[in-house]
Amino acid sequence: MNTLLDRLATDFGIYDISDRKPAITTLKVEKQQAERLIRELRDREGYTHLNFITCIDYIEQGIFTLVYMLHNYGDKSTLGVEVDIDRENAEMTSIHTLWAQAWTYQRELREMFGINFPGSPRQEEDFCLEGWDDIPPMRREFNTKTYSTETFGHREGRVSEDPREHMKAQLYPTRGGDN
Amino acid sequence: MMNSLLDMLLHPLGIYVIALGAGFLIPLFDRAHRGSAVLLFIAALAALATIAGVNLLAIIKGAPPIFIETAGISPPFSINMRFGLFEGGVVFALNSVAFLAALHLLGSLRKHASALLLYLIMVMGINGMIMTRDLFNLFIFIEITSLATYALIGMERTGSVLAAGFKYIIATSIASAFFLLGTVFIYYQTGTLNIDDIIVHSDLIQGPIGLIASLFLLTSLLIELKPYPANGWGLDVYETAPSGIASLISVGVSSGVLFALYKLLPLMGDFLPSIALISGVTFLASNIIGLKQGNARRLLGYSSIGQMGLLTMALVMLQQLDAMDMAIIVVGGLFINHLLAKAGLFWLAGIVNREQINDWSALSQHPWLLFLFGSMIAALIGLPPFPGFWGKWELIMQLATADYYGWILLVLAGSLLEAAYLFRWFTRAWQGDITTGTAGLPALRIRFWQPATVGIAVFLLYVMGSGMATLMDVTVPAFLLPLAAGLAMLLVDGLPGRLKNIVMLLIVGFFGIGLTHNLTGINLLFSYLLVGGGLLISIGALYRKDNRRGFYPLLAVLLVSLAALLRARTSLEFFFSWELMTLSSYLLIAVGRNGLKPALSYLLFSLGAAYFIFAGFAVAFAATGSLLLADLGDAGEQAGLVFGLLAAGFVIKLGGFGLHIWLPGSYAEADDDFTAILSSVVSKAGIFGLVTIAAYLGVQADIGLDPAYVLGWIGILTATFGALMAVFQEDIKRLVAYSSMGQLGYIVTGVALMSHLGWISALYTTVNHFLFKGILFLAVAGIILRTNERLMYKMGGLIKNMPVTFTFTMIAIIAMSGVPPLSGYGGKWMLFNALMDKGWYWIAALAFFSSAVAFLYMFRLLQTVFLGQRKLEHAKLREAPAILLAPQVILIAAIMVISAYPKLLLDPLSATIDPWIASTLVWEGTSLVSHYGNWNAPMIMAIVGGVWMIPLIILLLVSLTLKIQKVEQFNIVFAAERPRRPEETHFAYNFFAHYDRAIGFLVRPRATAFWNATVEWTHTFGSSLRIFYTGNGQTYALFIIMYFIGMFLVNGGLEL
Amino acid sequence: MIYASMSEWFGRVGYFGLTLLIVTVYGLLVGALIERIIAKVQGRVGIPYSQPFINIAKTFFKRTAVSHGIMFYLGPVFRIAGGIGTLAFIPVIYGSEMFSNFSMAGDLFLVIYFMFFGQLGMALGAGESGHPYSAIGIARGLSQMTAYEVPFALAVISIVIQYDTLSITEIVAAQQGGWQNWTVITNWVATLAAMLAFLGMTGYSPFDIFLAPQEIPIGPPTEFHSAYLSFLQINRALFGATKLVLFMNLFFGGATGWVELMIKTLLIYMVAIVVGVAFPRFRVDQGIRFFFKIPTLIGIMSIVYVQMVLA
């Protein structure tokens, strides 16, 4: 594994390598290198399975981090390839040519985060949301509570409690408010 | 003075005088003016024909044969000739054809004066070969002809022509040498050269020398007739020579040689079997090889050689059977047929001037040429009304009387093969440039006189053929009426389509009723179905507004020939009408949109069927000595064979199990209204035949059960597999076609039962089938008219647009399915009872199964076409035209009446059968009682009506208290989604996929695969037969020598 | 037998109405009973006996309905007419002129073919609803029908040979005089084949794919509701009971009284139920193949048996 990572570091300039779990390693790569790297991993290194593609919104840094989770059936190791892309002009190379199922993930990312994958099939179609007309709901600037109240209304008489306090009061009514 | 001069000129000898005289004069005239030479040439040929004609007329009127001995010196130094009836006929025909061929060739002949001369000489030579009675003269004339022919072939100085000519001269030289040697030996032994004397002294021809002498003569003549396999040189000539010349070689030279052989036949008594065999093999082999041939002229060559083989064989057979009195019909008919048709075809080839048969598609632009082409091909096959039909008929009958069944098989098989390639060729020509890119080829250049000559030939074929009918034992007017009707319709073919339809209905009605009005029994019953039904369904054809050129004449021929079929008393009349029906229905299928290919397979299977019937009749004739159908029952020991052959023919015609592959395609691709006629009317002709032979043979002769049992199995397998295959069709017409096949299967089984109840069920089902299949096909015609689709999954939901059509279809389908209370149940009930009576339990079980399977396709038809989701583009469709619905209304009414009161139908049916089998029907009031159970149709109708009405009334009452909202097609529960497109929501494609997975393996197209393999195998065999045709002159010469050696060894050489 | 007077006809119709009522009620009760038995096996209480009746009343008293067209409207009418008609052609109680219905109109063959009447009409009605699942269900049902018809037809042929008649009354008559004369004893091979076919005919598991509630929401009747559905519910009970009566008549000696009829038919029904609860569902092509194998073989043997052994 380490030799692999070393080689990748020289060939693709990967950085930020970290072992999250015994068999899960993540690494970062530049956007331009990402597709080549993934292709290399799939074709040469046995990472033939695409677990999923997901996205993390680092609104503070102005980036999305895309995570391509790849799995190697040979040594049962999993590799997370992380790619930072610009949040404002979010666009990434489509990898549906590598794994046909990737376009499903890409559609989801497009719908939920507004990330564009040029060339990916059926990008324009609704995926989960039907007729969504607001900013993509998983972007962190989207205020879901406001949206919900505006759109779905609010039932009067609804009381929200802090679960911790509430359960404490329910279960140990004699103890009062302290720990 | 003038009279005597004219007499002199008109004397047969004048033929030579004029030919030679003109021959001398032509070069002189040519010097002066080319045109005058040509004029002289034409005049001379016309004179030859006239002389022959005048003398022939005199002889027919009763004058004695004319004998000529020139210069008063006896042969060999003079020319010794005879001009009798046969000679006269052949000479006249030949000279006429030569005249026409000359006209045809004029364009190329006039380039060389010598060609004109050579042509005249060649014709004279052929004349001489026919008339001379002297062996040496014969040799001279053969030589003259050969040399003239060789020179003529070489007129076009292209390499291939010269090579072909060279091979020709090698071959004919060897043949001539043989002939001369033979002549010398004969003279040595008999001391005379006069053929008549030789025949008188034929006992002197003996010993090794006699044998060798006869063999030399025989081999020489046979070689000239181009026997397989020593005929490669002849084919090259046919392929390359100018078409007019080739036509004359094919019909002229060969005929001359044939006649020479005929003259010498009395000497050949010992060799008759081998001559017959050689010519038979030549006939068969040429036709097999012809299958693989793509070059038009070479194809004609094979056909020519084959026909000559047939002619020779016929001649020899008659000689052997001592039936030379039939020669006028057999050989005469076949000869005239071959002469005119083949010459015409060669000329046509000259007009078309395309080498490959695929390129003949240029003809598709010229309907009249196509008509001529088709007529000549039909004539060659021996279809009525052409002379070949009568000739072949008589030949087969004669062969049968001598128990030569192998020969019958050979003739019929060869004819079928010939039909295969000739009609395939015709199909290509008709198809137009669909198959090959003829765009690159220039359009045909047609000079008016060229088609005229062909036209004259075809006209003569029709006239001679119709005329020959008078020689046969046929009620002429009745059986030529179909053609008359066709001709009448042809005259008004320019009228608008609908008007023509009405005219046709009137003509057919008039003729049909005239033909059938005094029939009785089964024939009467079928006259209602075939003529009445045919007219009724034809009304539906009024929905077509277009002109449909050629359709109505053919339909008139078909319908009137069906009427004539019913009237047939003798097997000849029957077969004549049958073939006419086959031919006209073939053409009617072929005019369908993509009908040509299926029509070809229809024709081939129909011809195969016809030949089975032919053979059956022949065997019957041999056994009974009578052509009367009523005497079929006297066939005695042969009854089983006759029954088997005839039944096989009719079952093929009905699309019996394994022989059905022609059926779906033909039904599907014919015009929609014609399919209705084909299924509900024409197929009944097969049933008529089956019932007729079953009546005459099955009951009268009381043949054993076994053939009938086999027939019963065939019937039920047909029903089962017809139903199974219908289940898996996507094409609506194919579905109904297979369903027809299935329903006819029940009828066949019913007939095979040979019991009263079985026959009643067969006839009842026949009537019922006519009713519901008429409705179904007309309804389908309406659907296709409106939707312009044939694939069912592309339809759907049409009940909203075409409720009337739906209702009619539904009633027809219930009547077909056998669900009480409609008419189908009666047929099934009787069939089942009859089967149980007979103890055919397994067949009964299969009948059960197949009628259950039938539900699948019946439901599919209704579901996928009328129910389910309607396509967007069909939203504005209208109901089928009223004129198409009108006949359906009548048929529906008939179904309803029969369903409620089957006695109305069963009583006359029973009366029809009673003369053959005593009735076993027992009526108790309205209830029909069988050994096992009973069937009370009116009561069932009443009860079903009652139990149907009561819930309906209740539901109507409930509806009053309910608010029932009429909804549209997408208002369905669709797993909470809304349907997007009707195409996605309509379950129709591959409707019975699961059924296919379960038992689909049963209906993989085995039969089609089998027949394809048969065709492939035959083709391969054909190409392997071509191994002898190396194209090398030396090899051909070697073959000829070896041929002689072979003849020698086989015919006694080994014993020397 | 011809009915001379109208009054005789009316009498017949009246008796048939009574038969119809008894058989329908009996069919509904048996349905409930079977449900309860199954429930007991599963440790439940099960539906009340009245439940089928309430269900019918409920659907009957629905206040709205939709119609997809005239065939859709008529489909249930055809269906129940098929059920009533089939019953009409079967003599229910042996020896009772009252309850022989209209069996004089035809024979066993009529009954077998008339069974299709309702199915065909219903299929057309369901077809017009435009629902693809209806069409799929029918396609499956019809295919399966062709398959179980084969052993059934063979068994019927066998007993027709055996009794030399197609008349149901006569077939029952020939089985009188004790249980040893029943077809199930005298021609057990045919009975076996027919009972296997019966499994398919009742549409219980393992041959219930054409109604598959989950995959193709109950198949053909998926669009039927309200009063239409009440017709179908009644017919289901009626037609089911009619088939039981037919089987009882053909193979189990018929019945001389209503009680005998009820006991016998219930026992026959139990065969299908026991098999149904014990076996999972066949795919439709498996079902078809099943019928073409062992049951058909048994059917063939039954004819051989009746010819070799009984003749």
Next chain:
Amino acid sequence: MSKDRSSKNTMENSGLSADEQLLFCNARPEPYKPYSIKAVEDFANWARANSLWILAFGTGCCSIELRPLMTARFDISRFGIAGRPTPRQSSVFIIGGYVSVKTLKRIIRSYEQMQGPKFIIALGSCPANGGMYFDSYNTINQFDLYLPVDMYVTGCMPRPEALLAAIMELKEDIKAGNCDGANRYVENLDWYKANQKKVIKNWDMPDYNW
């Protein structure tokens, strides 16, 4: 067919294209009246109450609570209750928990395809007030804005017993003739439709799904 397509008794069906207009019925539903004879109506109500057929459409996680009702422990069938796979034949719609917008669309379609009288039981907190998904971007907070509810069962999740109790209470209500949710829906159709269309942005089905 097309002649009567735009009167006051019709729906606009503006969500459909011109082609599709013809494929869907556009009639406006009408409220139904009880039978004029009281005994008949009472009997009908009794039959309806004792034969509740539940549409087998599990819309959310609370649907899992339906399954135990079928088992030996609760045996709902003894009360005349059965599952039915097609809305055409069902009379009770149990909204099983949270309702996303996407599901709401299907629920509306299915509900409208049920034949009246028909009843809705809303199960769990989510249909009542959004429950734990009160702030979700795609889960509605008040189900009764969109369809008439006859009975709420609160809880997250409610126990099967609670559902059973609700059903028994619904039965009593039906017998008393109090459950007219279907009629309420039809009478206030425009209000309901406006609410529905407010959340369902891509309304590509007819306004009333017959």
